[in-house]
Amino acid sequence: MEHAPTHNARTLLSASFTSLSRKLCGTLLCATLMQAGLAFAETEELELEKEDLKFGFIKLTDMAPLAIAYENGYFEDEGLYVTLEAQANWKVLLDRVIDGQLDGAHMLAGQPLGATIGFGTQAHVVTAFSMDLNGNAITVSNDIWKEMKKHVPHKDGKPVHPIKADYLKPVVEKYKADGKPFNMGMVFPVSTHNYELRYWLAAGGIHPGYYAPHKDDTSGTIDADALLSVTPPPQMPATLEAGTIYGYCVGEPWNQQAVFKKIGVPVVTDYEIWKDNPEKVFGVSNKWAKENPNTHLAVVKALIRAAHWLDQDNNKNRPDAVKILSKPNYVGADYNVIANSMTGTFEYEKGDKRDVPDFNVFFRYFATYPYYSDAIWYLTQMRRWGQIAEPKSDNWYMDIAKKVYKPEIYLQAAELLIKEGKLKKSDFPFDSDGFRAPQTHFIDGITYDGRKPNDYLKKFNIGLKGDTVI
Amino acid sequence: MINSSIRFLELTGMNWLIPLVNLMAGRNPKAQITELFKVIGVPIAAFAIFLLLWSVAAKSIVTSLGNLPGPTQTWAQFESLVEEHRASREKEAAFYQRQKYRNEKRIAKGKEPKKIRAYTGAPTFFDQIFTSLYTVFFGFFIATAIAIPIGIICGLNTTIYTGLNPLIQIFRPVSPLAWLPIVTMVVSAVYTTDDPLVPKSFITSALTVTLCSLWPTLINTTVGVSSIDRDFINVCRVLQLNWINKIFKVVLPASLPMIFTGLRLSLGVGWMVLIAAEMLAQNPGLGKFVWDEFQNGSSNSLGRILVAVFVIGCIGFLLDRIMLTLQKSVSHDKTQDIR
Numbered sequence: 001m002e003h004a005p006t007h008n009a010r011t012l013l014s015a016s017f018t019s020l021s022r023k024l025c026g027t028l029l030c031a032t033l034m035q036a037g038l039a040f041a042e043t044e045e046l047e048l049e050k051e052d053l054k055f056g057f058i059k060l061t062d063m064a065p066l067a068i069a070y071e072n073g074y075f076e077d078e079g080l081y082v083t084l085e086a087q088a089n090w091k092v093l094l095d096r097v098i099d100g101q102l103d104g105a106h107m108l109a110g111q112p113l114g115a116t117i118g119f120g121t122q123a124h125v126v127t128a129f130s131m132d133l134n135g136n137a138i139t140v141s142n143d144i145w146k147e148m149k150k151h152v153p154h155k156d157g158k159p160v161h162p163i164k165a166d167y168l169k170p171v172v173e174k175y176k177a178d179g180k181p182f183n184m185g186m187v188f189p190v191s192t193h194n195y196e197l198r199y200w201l202a203a204g205g206i207h208p209g210y211y212a213p214h215k216d217d218t219s220g221t222i223d224a225d226a227l228l229s230v231t232p233p234p235q236m237p238a239t240l241e242a243g244t245i246y247g248y249c250v251g252e253p254w255n256q257q258a259v260f261k262k263i264g265v266p267v268v269t270d271y272e273i274w275k276d277n278p279e280k281v282f283g284v285s286n287k288w289a290k291e292n293p294n295t296h297l298a299v300v301k302a303l304i305r306a307a308h309w310l311d312q313d314n315n316k317n318r319p320d321a322v323k324i325l326s327k328p329n330y331v332g333a334d335y336n337v338i339a340n341s342m343t344g345t346f347e348y349e350k351g352d353k354r355d356v357p358d359f360n361v362f363f364r365y366f367a368t369y370p371y372y373s374d375a376i377w378y379l380t381q382m383r384r385w386g387q388i389a390e391p392k393s394d395n396w397y398m399d400i401a402k403k404v405y406k407p408e409i410y411l412q413a414a415e416l417l418i419k420e421g422k423l424k425k426s427d428f429p430f431d432s433d434g435f436r437a438p439q440t441h442f443i444d445g446i447t448y449d450g451r452k453p454n455d456y457l458k459k460f461n462i463g464l465k466g467d468t469v470i
Numbered sequence: 471m472i473n474s475s476i477r478f479l480e481l482t483g484m485n486w487l488i489p490l491v492n493l494m495a496g497r498n499p500k501a502q503i504t505e506l507f508k509v510i511g512v513p514i515a516a517f518a519i520f521l522l523l524w525s526v527a528a529k530s531i532v533t534s535l536g537n538l539p540g541p542t543q544t545w546a547q548f549e550s551l552v553e554e555h556r557a558s559r560e561k562e563a564a565f566y567q568r569q570k571y572r573n574e575k576r577i578a579k580g581k582e583p584k585k586i587r588a589y590t591g592a593p594t595f596f597d598q599i600f601t602s603l604y605t606v607f608f609g610f611f612i613a614t615a616i617a618i619p620i621g622i623i624c625g626l627n628t629t630i631y632t633g634l635n636p637l638i639q640i641f642r643p644v645s646p647l648a649w650l651p652i653v654t655m656v657v658s659a660v661y662t663t664d665d666p667l668v669p670k671s672f673i674t675s676a677l678t679v680t681l682c683s684l685w686p687t688l689i690n691t692t693v694g695v696s697s698i699d700r701d702f703i704n705v706c707r708v709l710q711l712n713w714i715n716k717i718f719k720v721v722l723p724a725s726l727p728m729i730f731t732g733l734r735l736s737l738g739v740g741w742m743v744l745i746a747a748e749m750l751a752q753n754p755g756l757g758k759f760v761w762d763e764f765q766n767g768s769s770n771s772l773g774r775i776l777v778a779v780f781v782i783g784c785i786g787f788l789l790d791r792i793m794l795t796l797q798k799s800v801s802h803d804k805t806q807d808i809r
């Protein structure tokens with residue numbers, strides 16, 4: 001047994017050694033039993049409606065809470081037997097959650113919202129757990145970077161960050177003048193990456209194009225200077241290398257892999273576009289949530305513990321987490337590639353490695369709490385780019401956010417964890433009304449207040465607002 | 471004893487071992503050694519040259535995932551796959567142990583023990599091999615069960631054959647990848663149970679194999695049955711055999727060699743099709759393993775894919791040898807050289 005469950009056993013055991021008598025564990029057999037015993041020790045048993053669960057994920061580092069909850073035995077502590085399964089792309093993942101083949105999944109924050117309002121697939125999907133903040137970046141191909149770099153201001157021989165799309169504009173204009181389409185990749189029409197890429201481009205005066213679902217135009221390229229199309233995350237580097245796209249916005253490790261493969265240069269992280277932006281959520285269908293309330297609660301409990309472990313003591317567990325993620329059945333990229341971003345640094349141009357301690361945030365800043373204001377930001381961007389074709393009232397934005405985001409379930413899970421002594425009251429925003437204070441850290445300096453979505457939209461030069469309909 | 475083992479070797483297609491047996495029996499050592507060199511030495515030399523060329527070529531091909539792996543790197547990946555398999559089995563044992571322990575605690579508290587769950591970890595490379603093997607055989611047996619009866623009917627009745635022939639000719643060359651989306655949709659629509667006996671993905675892969683491996687057996691059976699010596703059929707008439715006896719006593723035995731030729735081709739096609747289907751539909755098996763590794767894009771991925779390539783090849787070869795042995799054992803003309 002001594003080679004047995006690697007991290008899982010080690011971390012659980014090291015935790016248990018402090019609280020339980022070390023002498024007891026003379027033999028290795030005893031160690032295994034303790035590992036099992038610990039799992040059972042303090043957890044209050046919920047009456048679970050369903051114990052065998054299958055969750056889907058996409059090969060991205062921000063699926064970490066799921067992998068950690070599995071490997072560290074947090075799911076088993078709740079009496080859940082979970083199978084984790086990588087999915088081919090975001091559409092397949094969402095469809096399988098809706099038709100019940102998956103009990104839940106690592107989702108783009110825009111997916112439950114998009115599905116609930118009926119952009120793309122129509123189905124009521126909810127979330128009670130935000131999986132992380134930040135974690136994406138925009139990468140351009142080597143050729144584009146060479147052109148772009150001429151316009152980027154330098155200091156001490158290094159480009160000054162954040163790099164704005166203003167410097168990409170001359171390149172795009174040249175392509176346009178030559179009659180060549182400027183193609184870029186993002187991962188899904190309602191993905192964070194789509195909105196971030198659009199935000200960055202539009203802030204630099206490059207029009208990313210409108211959607212017009214009421215005219216059956218879901219290509220999102222009306223009036224576009226840069227043509228955005230969908231590519232599954234793991235295929236981004238290969239598509240860039242093939243020359244089909246000139247740049248992309250995607251989560252890790254697919255930006256760092258472009259650096260390692262020497263095929264592209266990440267120019268800007270989403271942390272610089274919008275500091276501490278909400279990223280993925282754990283989504284389940286509303287039907288599933290209604291039928292399995294206690295199971296849902298147990299899942300959220302396990303995920304909160306996993307997220308907490310990931311950020312614990314100033315990211316000290318991150319190297320262990322990277323080791324788990326680099327296994328072929330999770331993310332599967334090389335340790336070094338994943339470690340680059342997960343352990344607080346980010347490599348832009350080859351050799352230009354900078355500290356970004358908050359590149360991946362899993363628990364700090366109440367990252368896991370499902371804020372209504374986060375939901376409303378995504379809805380504003382759907383409106384801005386025409387995915388929501390008609391004007392909507394501020395109340396409508398609020399209603400949809402409440403229909404999809406379920407902080408009440410989250411807080412219930414938090415209370416149970418506090419009662420079990422696993423986490424502290426101060427780890428959770430119990431007095432929040434669901435809105436973050438107006439956020440200011442956007443690349444274009446515009447302030448976002450989730451209570452006034454229509455006023456927010458009016459602040460943008462490029463984008464639909466007010467009563468405009470395409 | 472010597473002769474019987476030689477017959478066995480001939481039957482299983484391991485002719486290259488015959489000189490060795492003869493040598494051990496002391497029959498004309500000099501000639502045997504020359505023969506041995508020819509049948510064993512030459513292939514070994516060829517393989518060595520292949521390894522050499524491979525390792526030289528691999529060094530000069532640089533991909534974005536690093537150099538193309540040579541034989542040594544590939545072997546190292548094989549060893550790491552074995553190691554992963556072993557580690558996974560240990561985790562599995564611990565998983566069951568934890569369940570047992572929890573159940574004991576439940577019983578101690580006077581509660582009902584929970585049912586023991588199957589291991590929830592990811593399948594290893596070797597698990598995937600077995601999944602692929604089950605799938606290909608399942609699909610192949612369905613194909614056989616359909617193809618042989620239809621083949622016999624077509625062989626016996628020229629009208630039916632003329633009717634079905636255009637259909638057979640149209641569907642035969644269709645690639646599995648074209649069938650796959652249709653099979654997937656039909657299976658998800660038709661196969662709906664709350665507690666499925668076998669997973670949907672298994673049915674999808676197996677049916678795709680069926681659709682593509684049907685044709686060689688069907689066509690060969692038809693040809694085999696229709697080319698039975700007229701005298702045999704006439705004998706049936708004279709003896710006034712009913713149709714069951716006619717088929718089982720005369721038609722089948724007479725056309726068995728052709729049927730087995732078809733089956734051997736079918737299994738080969740099925741194995742090739744399966745890997746493609748698994749890759750495209752993300753169904754468990756070796757095809758999915760290859761695709762996952764490609765998606766992972768780690769520096770080990772290419773080596774691991776090469777391991778899979780060799781394993782797929784070796785299994786295909788083994789399956790073919792098994793079918794060849796069967797084919798030879800039912801062949802009427804034992805002197806015929808079947809390859």
